[in-house]
Every structure is written in C-alpha cells, then in structure tokens.
C-alpha cells in the first residue's frame with residue numbers, strides 16, 4: 112500500500128516524539144511491505160519564526176495533498192506574549208477548523224503493566240476502557256466575539272460559546288456510532304443547570320439517542336463528571352462533550368493511565384482526511400532533553416493506520432509492541448522510578464525492535480500455516 116503522510120512536528124517535545132514515531136512507521140512499512148511517503152510541514156512557533164504565521168498556506172496544502180496527518184505539539188514560552196493571532200496554538204486551531212476535524216477521539220485505557228503508575232488505587236483503574244469524544248471545531252474555542260470590549264462603560268472581556276445545531280448533532284452521532292460498537296453506553300457531559308448551549312445539547316442528545324435504541328444515554332453535569340472520573344472511572348464507556356470540557360476532562364483522565372504521555376488521539380473529519388496527535392502539549396519543561404514519553408504519539412500513529420488506512424494488523428503490531436516494551440519494564444521519566452528511566456529514543460528503539468519480534472513470529476506462523 113502506498114500512502115502519503117503529512118508530518119507536523121511543531122514545537123518542544125513535538126519534534127522528539129514525532130521523530131521516534133516516524134522511525135516506527137518506517138519499520139512498519141518495511142515489515143509489511145508498504146510505501147509511506149512523509150511530507151514535513153511547519154506549524155506553531157517554528158512556523159511563526161520562519162514564515163511569520165502559525166499556519167502557513169503551504170502547510171495546509173501539504174496536509175490536503177496527504178492521506179493522513181500526524182502532529183506533535185505546538186506552543187512554548189517563547190511565543191506566550193505574542194498577540195493572539197500570532198500564538199502557536201492558533202495554528203493548530205486554524206488547521207482543525209480548515210480541515211473540519213470536528214470529532215476528537217481520546218481513548219483512555221489502562222495498561223496492565225502500569226496499574227501501579229496511576230495516582231489512583233489499582234482496583235479503581237484496573238480495566239478502565241473508555242473514549243472521550245470531544246467536539247473540536249466549535250464552542251468556546253471558536254465563537255465570536257472573543258475580545259476585550261468596553262461594556263457598560265467598564266473595561267470588559269467577552270468569549271462566546273457558539274454552536275450550530277448540526278455541529279452538536281454530528282458529534283453526538285459520532286459518539287453513538289462509537290458506543291454502538293462498544294459497551295453501548297453514552298455519557299453526555301454538559302452544564303445544563305447553567306448554560307443554554309448545554310440545554311440545547313441535551314435536547315439534541317435525546318433526539319439522537321432515539322435513533323440508537325440499543326445504546327443508553329446518560330446526562331452528567333461537567334463538575335460531577337470531573338469527580339466521577341476519579342471516583343469510579345470504570346463506569347464510563349463513551350463520554351461526549353463540548354470542546355473545552357473535553358480538553359479539560361481528557362487531561363484529567365490521563366492520570367487514570369499514569370501519564371499524559373500515554374494518551375493518543377484522532378481528530379476526524381467527514382472528508383476522510385484525519386489528523387492524529389497526542390493529547391499532551393509541547394512540554395517546555397522537558398523539551399530538548401530526550402526524556403519525553405513518545406508512546407502517545409506512537410499510539411496515535413497506530414490509530415492512523417487503523418482509521419485512515421484500514422491497516423488493522425499493522426496497528427495491532429504497534430500496540431502489541433508498546434505493551435511488550437512496557438511489560439518488559441521500560442519506562443520513560445514520567446513513569447520511571449528515580450534513576451531507572453530510559454530515554455525517548457531508547458524506548459522508541461525498544462518498540463521498534465519489539466515490532467520486529469512480533470512480525471518475525473507472524474512470519475514463522477505464516478511459514479507453518
């Protein structure tokens with residue numbers, strides 16, 4: 112199979128984790144006889160420095176000419192004082208909007224070998240397996256006006272939480288579709304006791320639920336949801352929620368698994384061109400030290416192989432290799448005991464090698480079948 116993959120490493124640890132992921136994808140291409148062409152694009156702070164904009168036109172073109180996109184992370188203190196339009200994060204937000212990547216899937220599944228790495232007790236996190244379906248192109252992130260104003264003669268500020276009804280409907284449909292292939296339970300998270308947008312969200316959720324009689328719908332207020340994620344995370348199957356609620360809840364949920372450096376994500380559009388990115392950011396506090404955990408990005412690449420290219424066996428090979436390497440005790444600094452950490456590159460090598468082992472086993476099985 113021949114595929115073109117746009118690579119947008121971005122800033123900080125984005126570059127480090129994408130580098131390692133590309134090595135693994137190259138190994139997959141070799142083992143399974145595929146051709147992956149990688150096209151690099153600038154985004155975020157780097158793009159501001161080199162092109163004067165966080166999302167250059169050529170980056171959009173590279174993405175549109177590709178079959179899938181992998182992004183590292185954007186942002187960093189160097190650009191924190193920039194005006195809003197010249198912040199690295201604007202590049203990512205503009206790309207999500209431009210490509211209509213409205214459905215952000217963030218799976219939260221604990222690893223058997225990392226049950227003791229969660230700050231939560233083992234019996235609460237063992238067996239956790241849910242997906243946050245975060246609306247990604249609307250809500251508080253994109254509503255206008257969003258500006259400083261003078262209101263009733265006072266200096267003031269306004270952000271707008273705006274949704275068109277169809278935007279709420281399509282993300283709920285995505286969540287119900289996913290749930291219908293899983294344990295058939297949707298928790299729709301909102302703030303309907305305060306926000307009108309949440310009341311419409313609930314109405315639409317009920318309408319969509321009526322089309323999926325096998326799937327149960329539960330409404331949960333976001334403050335309660337934040338608590339329930341810690342109290343009993345196993346109750347969740349699919350959580351669907353507004354853009355900003357989803358952003359916050361997914362970082363919180365990462366600690367069920369033990370580290371933000373483990374959480375992968377897929378940002379899907381109805382056009383079929385999807386973007387895959389770790390949930391974490393550019394982590395300026397650890398950038399450039401070769402200590403970041405690349406697993407979130409590696410697993411995002413596995414999601415890409417499955418979701419965009421239909422390469423189930425290849426996706427599983429990566430997931431299995433990650434499991435094997437964790438089972439063997441390899442840990443980056445975010446998960447390791449003092450003095451026992453392996454580097455970003457080392458764990459990437461281990462995963463690459465484990466891939467080879469698994470494929471060697473597959474070859475042997477093929478030879479004898």
Ligand SMILES: NC(=O)c1ccc[n+]([C@@H]2O[C@H](COP(=O)([O-])OP(=O)(O)OC[C@H]3O[C@@H](n4cnc5c(N)ncnc54)[C@H](O)[C@@H]3O)[C@@H](O)[C@H]2O)c1
Pocket residue numbers: 124183184185186187188200203371372373388389390391392393394395396397402403404405407445
């Ligand atoms: N999708 C994105 O590109 C994205 C996401 C979140 C934040 N950001 C940006 O990143 C910058 C830093 O933001 P932040 O510090 O609030 O969030 P962050 O996710 O970058 O980091 C939060 C904490 O988690 C740790 N961490 C994150 N990823 C890790 C990994 N792979 N391995 C080990 N540890 C990891 C960091 O060291 C830090 O202590 C900001 O400019 C922010 O806007 C970008």
Ligand SMILES: CC(C)[C@H](C(=O)O)[C@@H](O)C(=O)O
Pocket residue numbers: 185186200203204358390392
């Ligand atoms: C960088 C930022 C704009 C982004 C978001 O808030 O969506 C990030 O936190 C994420 O979760 O992908």
Ligand SMILES: [Mg+2]
Pocket residue numbers: 358359362390
């Ligand atoms: Mg976030």
